[in-house]
Amino acid sequence: MGSFERGILQGFSRPDKTVSGGDGPVLWGPIPDRWRDYPGFWEPCRFFRHPIGPLFAISIVDRGRNAIPLTSTKVRWIPAYTLKEYESSHGLRILERKTVTPSGAMITELRLEADHDMELLAIMWTVQPSEGSPIVDQSTISLSRGLPARVGKSEHIWLTFTVSSPDVRKRILPAQSSIDGPWWELSGLRESCETAGSHEQEEDFVLVCFEKEISLRSQTPDRFIGCVTLGTDADSTVKAARLLTDPSVRPIEENLEAWESFLERVPRFKCSDEFFERAYWNRWIGLRLALQPGMGSLPYRAVCEGPGVFRRAISYSLPAHLREFRWYTDPTIGRDAAHNFFDMQEESGRIPGILDIEGPRRETFYHSDWGGGLGDFLSVHYSKPFLSTAYHALSGYADWLCGERDQNGTGLFTIVNQYETGQEYSSRYTTVSSNRNRGDWSNQFTLLGVDATVYAYRLADFLARAAEHLGRRDDIERWNSLANRIKVSVNINMWDPGREMYLDIDPQNGHRTGIKAGTCFYPFMTDIPDEPQISSLHNHLLNPAEFWTRHPFPSLSLDDSLFSAEPLWKGRLMNCPWNGRSWPMLNCHLVDGLVNSGHNLDDTLLEYAAVALTKNIHMLFHNGDASLPNSYEHYNPITGYPSLYRRIDDYMHSWIVDQIISHVIGICPTMEGDIAIRPLPLELEHANISGVHVRGRYMDVEVRNGEVISYSIDGETFDVEPGGGHDVPAVMES
Numbered sequence: 001m002g003s004f005e006r007g008i009l010q011g012f013s014r015p016d017k018t019v020s021g022g023d024g025p026v027l028w029g030p031i032p033d034r035w036r037d038y039p040g041f042w043e044p045c046r047f048f049r050h051p052i053g054p055l056f057a058i059s060i061v062d063r064g065r066n067a068i069p070l071t072s073t074k075v076r077w078i079p080a081y082t083l084k085e086y087e088s089s090h091g092l093r094i095l096e097r098k099t100v101t102p103s104g105a106m107i108t109e110l111r112l113e114a115d116h117d118m119e120l121l122a123i124m125w126t127v128q129p130s131e132g133s134p135i136v137d138q139s140t141i142s143l144s145r146g147l148p149a150r151v152g153k154s155e156h157i158w159l160t161f162t163v164s165s166p167d168v169r170k171r172i173l174p175a176q177s178s179i180d181g182p183w184w185e186l187s188g189l190r191e192s193c194e195t196a197g198s199h200e201q202e203e204d205f206v207l208v209c210f211e212k213e214i215s216l217r218s219q220t221p222d223r224f225i226g227c228v229t230l231g232t233d234a235d236s237t238v239k240a241a242r243l244l245t246d247p248s249v250r251p252i253e254e255n256l257e258a259w260e261s262f263l264e265r266v267p268r269f270k271c272s273d274e275f276f277e278r279a280y281w282n283r284w285i286g287l288r289l290a291l292q293p294g295m296g297s298l299p300y301r302a303v304c305e306g307p308g309v310f311r312r313a314i315s316y317s318l319p320a321h322l323r324e325f326r327w328y329t330d331p332t333i334g335r336d337a338a339h340n341f342f343d344m345q346e347e348s349g350r351i352p353g354i355l356d357i358e359g360p361r362r363e364t365f366y367h368s369d370w371g372g373g374l375g376d377f378l379s380v381h382y383s384k385p386f387l388s389t390a391y392h393a394l395s396g397y398a399d400w401l402c403g404e405r406d407q408n409g410t411g412l413f414t415i416v417n418q419y420e421t422g423q424e425y426s427s428r429y430t431t432v433s434s435n436r437n438r439g440d441w442s443n444q445f446t447l448l449g450v451d452a453t454v455y456a457y458r459l460a461d462f463l464a465r466a467a468e469h470l471g472r473r474d475d476i477e478r479w480n481s482l483a484n485r486i487k488v489s490v491n492i493n494m495w496d497p498g499r500e501m502y503l504d505i506d507p508q509n510g511h512r513t514g515i516k517a518g519t520c521f522y523p524f525m526t527d528i529p530d531e532p533q534i535s536s537l538h539n540h541l542l543n544p545a546e547f548w549t550r551h552p553f554p555s556l557s558l559d560d561s562l563f564s565a566e567p568l569w570k571g572r573l574m575n576c577p578w579n580g581r582s583w584p585m586l587n588c589h590l591v592d593g594l595v596n597s598g599h600n601l602d603d604t605l606l607e608y609a610a611v612a613l614t615k616n617i618h619m620l621f622h623n624g625d626a627s628l629p630n631s632y633e634h635y636n637p638i639t640g641y642p643s644l645y646r647r648i649d650d651y652m653h654s655w656i657v658d659q660i661i662s663h664v665i666g667i668c669p670t671m672e673g674d675i676a677i678r679p680l681p682l683e684l685e686h687a688n689i690s691g692v693h694v695r696g697r698y699m700d701v702e703v704r705n706g707e708v709i710s711y712s713i714d715g716e717t718f719d720v721e722p723g724g725g726h727d728v729p730a731v732m733e734s
Contacts, residue, residue, distance in 0.1 A: 350397070
């Protein structure tokens with residue numbers, strides 16, 4: 001593997017993260033790490049989206065079975081593994097390496113060393129609910145646990161425990177009670193288990209341990225490896241466990257190589273602004289952590305919205321994932337992510353909003369930017385077969401959307417629930433219903449939404465272009481007619497010339513609501529606005545009294561009576577409030593809107609777009625420290641403080657990679673095969689990217705202070721005239 005990729009991973013070393021996994025069924029990453037002084041994996045992991053825990057601890061005890069207290073003195077996390085150092089007052093030092101592999105294995109490796117001879121026991125142990133008889137063989141112990149929902153064909157998960165040493169004693173002890181921490185003294189294993197009862201006895205819990213005697217000689221290290229493998233059948237977990245503890249297998253090194261292999265397919269980006277560069281690579285790391293293999297009702301590889309409860313496929317996040325993974329050399333991930341939703345599409349054409357491995361949540365639905373996301377993806381990874389599949393699915397979806405959400409053919413589309421916008425708890429809904437805060441997916445109100453309507457417009461525009469590509473001439477006019485109807489209606493009905501804003505409409509009275517939300521600027525991502533509408537951006541979005549805050553952009557205008565920079569809705573701490581918090585998802589929409597309007601309506605907006613993009617990227621770091629990137633759900637638009645209380649980092653609900661490649665470097669391809677290089681006027685001493693895959697070709701681009709210095713395609717360098725942007729010669733395959 002390349003040293004460049006390994007350097008990227010090593011460069012993200014930090015002491016405050018724990019997350020481990022990526023591109024597999026298991027993700028582990030407690031926030032905070034409550035058991036940092038205890039080797040092993042005690043805190044629960046996520047098997048797909050299901051929490052499974054505790055896992056196991058490794059205790060070091062003397063031959064009298066007394067625990068040797070350890071203190072973690074150093075933690076070094078990189079995406080591929082975590083390195084921890086421990087010390088004890090007994091002169092014992094331990095170096096632990098731990099990781100979670102794509103196969104679903106959780107491995108910890110201890111290297112023990114002391115200043116003097118020591119006789120020790122290394123004991124890997126766990127306590128689990130007793131659900132069926134354990135399966136025991138020469139080197140492993142396997143236990144089954146019930147899942148709250150079926151995963152594929154299984155209603156159970158198997159956990160197979162093992163250690164690397166053949167000379168160990170295994171113990172199984174039925175128990176009436178559990179323990180809520182990795183405390184050896186309270187485990188029930190403090191006394192010898194030589195006389196433990198049969199594991200056939202029925203009790204509520206079962207204790208399992210593996211004991212190895214270690215005769216540690218002064219300055220001569222010894223090692224101990226323990227692991228648990230998780231899966232839906234015992235045979236596969238046992239086989240994996242045996243393989244991972246084979247002395248010839250190097251699972252931690254192999255996991256490092258898997259990370260490097262992933263990054264080898266990513267364009268190499270370098271920038272004089274370290275915040276841009278580190279945000280770029282941190283996003284790719286987060287995207288791999290969000291990957292999970294096909295399983296159950298998600299037959300294809302999926303990109304999850306984030307960790308924890310967000311470890312599922314969400315249609316509202318899919319366009320963001322398509323935009324990010326369009327820049328990945330292999331198009332399979334993006335296509336698979338979309339195929340999961342196409343396969344779950346209902347006969348009516350409706351597409352469920354949430355997909356879990358046990359099945360789609362049929363009650364859910366999101367207004368999502370299907371047309372924009374797929375159009376952007378296909379501009380890089382063009383494929384007529386995939387375009388045909390997407391066209392078939394989205395044609396049905398558009399028919400459902402028009403029939404159910406624009407029944408009168410007005411060209412404006414209805415929101416009936418705060419959840420389906422992905423933007424709950426906002427003044428947008430208080431104006432139309434007293435049921436706005438109900439915590440379910442039922443129809444609660446009707447609101448003609450700017451965001452829902454803009455997404456419908458981009459859908460119609462995409463379908464018209466797709467029909468032309470596919471030679472479906474009878475459909476071209478149909479979709480163009482729908483797009484034109486929406487565009488005209490938005491400008492006549494949603495545009496308020498007095499307030500100089502696009503606004504939601506209350507269909508009960510036909511009046512605009514007057515609520516100034518960030519979504520009111522979504523039309524500027526498209527060609528819906530004309531020059532008269534530019535006043536909305538200058539007078540509202542760029543107004544420090546409304547939306548132009550230190551950290552962009554508040555989701556609701558500062559002068560709204562329900563605005564809160566803190567995560568409060570009417571004095572109540574909420575999970576996902578949209579009454580003022582800065583959401584990276586919203587910020588990406590608005591930066592794209594400024595860029596689009598700057599190129600097509602008012603070039604003075606490009607300077608503001610550059611500032612907004614810079615502020616958004618710089619916000620994604622703890623305390624302005626470039627070594628501590630993050631990606632939380634939402635932030636304080638005044639202070640930039642993230643939603644730490646949610647404990648959801650690596651939240652992949654925006655398109656940071658795409659913003660950097662599209663706006664810092666300026667690579668702008670279209671589905672029709674055109675491409676321009678139009679970087680924003682950023683004051684960057686240098687920004688360059690290499691290995692950008694576009695339609696079967698590879699591009700390298702160098703930018704300085706917002707101007708293209710040079711670019712090459714498949715190694716051929718092209719002359720660059722002075723100026724900001726350039727159209728690439730027609731060498732792109734379509």
